Amino acid sequence: MQRDSIVNQIQQKGSFLCVGLDTDIRKIPTFLLDYEDPVYEFNRRVIGATKDFCIAYKPNIAFYEAQGVSGWKALEKTLAEIPSTHFTIADAKRGDIGNTSSLYARTFFESFPFDAVTVAPYMGSDSVQPFLAYEGKWVILLALTSNQGSADFQLIKNNSGAYLYEEVLKKSAEWAGPDRMMYVVGATQAQSLASIRKLIPEHFLLVPGVGSQGGDLEAVFRYGSTSDVGLIVNASRSIIYAGGNNENFADAVSEAARTLQKEMKTLMGG
Amino acid sequence: MQRDSIVNQIQQKGSFLCVGLDTDIRKIPTFLLDYEDPVYEFNRRVIGATKDFCIAYKPNIAFYEAQGVSGWKALEKTLAEIPSTHFTIADAKRGDIGNTSSLYARTFFESFPFDAVTVAPYMGSDSVQPFLAYEGKWVILLALTSNQGSADFQLIKNNSGAYLYEEVLKKSAEWAGPDRMMYVVGATQAQSLASIRKLIPEHFLLVPGVGSQGGDLEAVFRYGSTSDVGLIVNASRSIIYAGGNNENFADAVSEAARTLQKEMKTLMGG
Numbered sequence: 001m002q003r004d005s006i007v008n009q010i011q012q013k014g015s016f017l018c019v020g021l022d023t024d025i026r027k028i029p030t031f032l033l034d035y036e037d038p039v040y041e042f043n044r045r046v047i048g049a050t051k052d053f054c055i056a057y058k059p060n061i062a063f064y065e066a067q068g069v070s071g072w073k074a075l076e077k078t079l080a081e082i083p084s085t086h087f088t089i090a091d092a093k094r095g096d097i098g099n100t101s102s103l104y105a106r107t108f109f110e111s112f113p114f115d116a117v118t119v120a121p122y123m124g125s126d127s128v129q130p131f132l133a134y135e136g137k138w139v140i141l142l143a144l145t146s147n148q149g150s151a152d153f154q155l156i157k158n159n160s161g162a163y164l165y166e167e168v169l170k171k172s173a174e175w176a177g178p179d180r181m182m183y184v185v186g187a188t189q190a191q192s193l194a195s196i197r198k199l200i201p202e203h204f205l206l207v208p209g210v211g212s213q214g215g216d217l218e219a220v221f222r223y224g225s226t227s228d229v230g231l232i233v234n235a236s237r238s239i240i241y242a243g244g245n246n247e248n249f250a251d252a253v254s255e256a257a258r259t260l261q262k263e264m265k266t267l268m269g270g
Numbered sequence: 271m272q273r274d275s276i277v278n279q280i281q282q283k284g285s286f287l288c289v290g291l292d293t294d295i296r297k298i299p300t301f302l303l304d305y306e307d308p309v310y311e312f313n314r315r316v317i318g319a320t321k322d323f324c325i326a327y328k329p330n331i332a333f334y335e336a337q338g339v340s341g342w343k344a345l346e347k348t349l350a351e352i353p354s355t356h357f358t359i360a361d362a363k364r365g366d367i368g369n370t371s372s373l374y375a376r377t378f379f380e381s382f383p384f385d386a387v388t389v390a391p392y393m394g395s396d397s398v399q400p401f402l403a404y405e406g407k408w409v410i411l412l413a414l415t416s417n418q419g420s421a422d423f424q425l426i427k428n429n430s431g432a433y434l435y436e437e438v439l440k441k442s443a444e445w446a447g448p449d450r451m452m453y454v455v456g457a458t459q460a461q462s463l464a465s466i467r468k469l470i471p472e473h474f475l476l477v478p479g480v481g482s483q484g485g486d487l488e489a490v491f492r493y494g495s496t497s498d499v500g501l502i503v504n505a506s507r508s509i510i511y512a513g514g515n516n517e518n519f520a521d522a523v524s525e526a527a528r529t530l531q532k533e534m535k536t537l538m539g540g
Contacts, residue, residue, distance in 0.1 A: 022370070062366060062373040068381050069339050093366050095390060096332060097417040100292070103332040111338050120365060122392045122412055124419025142392055147367040149394025156428050156437055164434065167426055 001115040001136065003179045006087055006204070007228045009055040014265030016229050018056035018089065019046065019257060020208070020236025021078065022063050029245045039067065039074040040081075046240050047081050049254035053261035056087035056232055058206075079112060087232070088115045089140060089206065095120035095127045102130040109134045116140050118184060118206070121168045125175060132176050139181050141172050144196070146186025146209030169199045178202040185224070187215020187233065193223035204230050210260070211238025217260070221267040229268065235260060271385040271406065273449045276357055276474070277498045279325040284535030286499050288326035288359065288476070289527060290506025291316065291348065292333050299515045309337065309344040310351075316510050317351050319524035323531035326357035326502050328476075349382060357502070358385045359410060359476065365390040365397045372400040379404045386410050388454060388476070391438045395445060402446050409451050411442050414466070416456025416479030439469045448472040455494070457485020457503065463493035474500050480530070481508025487530070491537040499538065505530060 010016050021043055025033075028042040035041040047057065059078060064071035082088055094104040094117065101119075108117045109131075116138035119128055131139045144154055144165040154165040162170075169183065178200075185196060187209035196205075205224055209215035210233050217233060224231055235256075242256035243249020280286050291313055295303075298312040305311040317327065329348060334341035352358055364374040364387065371389075378387045379401075386408035389398055401409045414424055414435040424435040432440075439453065448470075455466060457479035466475075475494055479485035480503050487503060494501055505526075512526035513519020 024373075060366075060370055062364075062370045062377070066373040066377045066381065068377075069342055072339055072342065091366075093390070093393075094332075094363070096330075096361075096363050097415070100330055100332045103294075103336040107332070107336045107338075111336065120363070120390045120392050122390050122423060123363075123415050123417060124422030124424070126417050126419040128419075145367070145393050147393060147396050149396040149398075152394030152441055153392060153434065153438060154394070156434065158426050159429050159431070161429070164423065164426065168423060171422055 001087055006055065009085060009087070010229050013053070013055055013261070014268055015053055015055055015261040016231050016233055016264055017054040017257065017260050018058050018206070018232045018234040019050045019054045019239055020091070020234045021046065021057055021059040021240065022236040023240065024063055025067060027241055029243070029247065029249050031247055037070070037074055037077065039064070039071065040077045043074070043078040044081050045250045046253055047078070049250040050239065050257040051083055051086065053254070053257040054086070056089060057082050058089040058091050058234055060236070061090055061092040076112065079114070088113070090114040090117040093118050093120050093142065095123050097123065098126045098130055101127050105131045105134060109137050116182070118142065121172060128172065128175060132180060139176065140206050141168065141181060141183050143168055143183040144185045144189045144192055146188045146215065150186065150189070166199060169196065173200055173203070178204065182206050182232070184208065187217070187220050190216055190219035190223055193220065197224065197226070202226060202230065204232060206232050206234060208234040208236075211235040217263055218267065233264070271357055276325065279355060279357070280499050283323070283325055283531070284538055285323055285325055285531040286501050286503055286534055287324040287527065287530050288328050288357075288502045288504040289316065289320045289324045289509055290361070290478070290504045291327055291329040291510065292506040293510065294333055295337060297511055299513070299517065299519050301517055307340070307344050307347065309334070309341065310347045313344070313348040314351050315520045316523055317348075319520040320509065320527040321353055321356065323524070323527040324356070326359060327352050328359040328361050328504055330506070331360055331362040346382065349384070358383070360384040360387040363388050363390050363412065365393050367393065368396045368400055371397050375401045375404060379407050386452070388412065391442060398442065398445060402450060409446065410476050411438065411451060411453050413438055413453040414455045414459045414462055416458045416485065420456065420459070436469060439466065443470055443473070448474065452476050452502070454478065457487070457490050460486055460489035460493055463490065467494065467496070472496060472500065474502060476502050476504060478504040478506075481505040487533055488537065503534070
């Protein structure tokens with residue numbers, strides 16, 4: 001998917017919301033367990049309830065992998081349910097030596113038709129390049145993540161005073177431009193967004209951590225947005241499990257997405 | 271698997287060889303494509319040909335994931351072929367926020383009976399802890415990898431002059447001892463092994479990069495070995511594809527493993 005298409009969706013919908021499909025068969029409404037493929041059935045209803053309020057979906061691959069063969073089948077069917085207007089992100093956090101990263105790229109860009117995959121930077125350039133070899137596909141590189149452990153290594157300062165995540169932004173920005181690469185910056189890191197924008201003024205940021213992880217949407221927008229918004233904010237558990245164990249859970253899911261979309265539209269000045 | 275069992279295997283066999291099952295259906299002998307499950311059939315023969323010369327097997331998860339459902343089935347059957355005496359490593363390089371890492375751990379330690387999984391350190395402590403929650407299972411953390419890109423970030427020096435990978439070793443050594451954690455250090459990084467051993471004198475190292483990647487086994491042993499060897503050296507392509515496209519490829523595979531085992535036995539003073 002081209003950058004223009006993403007920006008257009010954001011403007012048309014007054015939304016930069018990504019719905020994270022972290023679908024755990026242990027947490028979905030129990031009545032769905034009677035269906036042949038409960039995970040797919042849950043996702044199908046979540047997508048139907050949220051697609052008017054979001055511009056992207058981000059299946060968390062761990063949740064499907066943990067279900068084995070049936071999980072991969074559910075993922076395949078789930079992707080087929082997502083409208084082609086929506087940006088699709090494989091949240092896989094892969095990254096390995098070149099010949100291995102090529103295979104991960106084959107999985108998410110060929111076997112599955114994802115638009116983007118999240119990649120871990122630790123192994124450096126040749127672990128990321130195979131994902132960039134696919135025209136029209138995106139790499140979303142981990143920069144400053146939303147979890148507590150992000151401080152362990154991402155906030156180590158080098159001998160010129162720059163944090164590791166800043167080194168990752170600087171070096172990786174030479175590998176691909178804002179039309180091919182995005183970065184993960186946690187919503188819990190809003191105070192760092194202003195300095196991050198000095199390093200990468202145009203790249204889109206994928207921002208998890210709003211909702212269950214406690215991130216502040218207004219602060220994220222104030223410090224992280226660009227002229228074309230430049231943000232894709234993800235919420236997972238706070239949306240998809242909003243309906244609890246009810247038969248009509250999709251109504252609450254829709255409402256949770258709509259509430260965030262309204263807040264986003266207001267922030268966008270609409 | 272307990273550390274003692276690994277050390278005993280090494281001593282009994284005069285080998286610290288791990289065979290990497292990086293099985294690419296595009297590279298296996300073509301006659302195997304007539305079998306119902308070519309990848310499994312190839313692995314079954316490779317295991318039979320190498321099990322007397324190695325103490326561990328390391329399926330590279332990317333290669334199975336890229337085959338979709340059939341790949342996961344081949345992986346399941348492959349694991350069942352590996353003798354219980356051998357240490358099994360899921361080379362997955364996973365790592366995510368806690369609730370997601372828990373699911374990756376469930377996949378490789380519950381759905382599959384692996385003894386160990388490789389984990390990427392970038393996201394810090396809470397991305398690694400869920401893997402350590404499994405008694406008797408191992409985390410093999412990326413430290414200094416064998417690829418060229420390893421220099422991009424792993425060799426960044428902090429303001430007290432330590433490399434990032436040294437910070438990873440120091441901090442993570444507080445999370446688990448040498449009975450639960452190992453580290454990946456590439457064979458192409460032998461010159462760094464002496465200083466690495468000052469930081470982690472007892473932890474086992476998983477050393478890829480001997481063979482196709484050009485690492486030097488003798489240098490790895492000289493600078494990296496401990497009183498109980500403390501090394502698991504992996505070779506993948508140079509062993510499993512040694513037989514080319516021949517019907518009797520397993521003979522060359524066996525010979526390639528035996529040659530490395532002999533070299534290892536000599537280095538061990540046997």
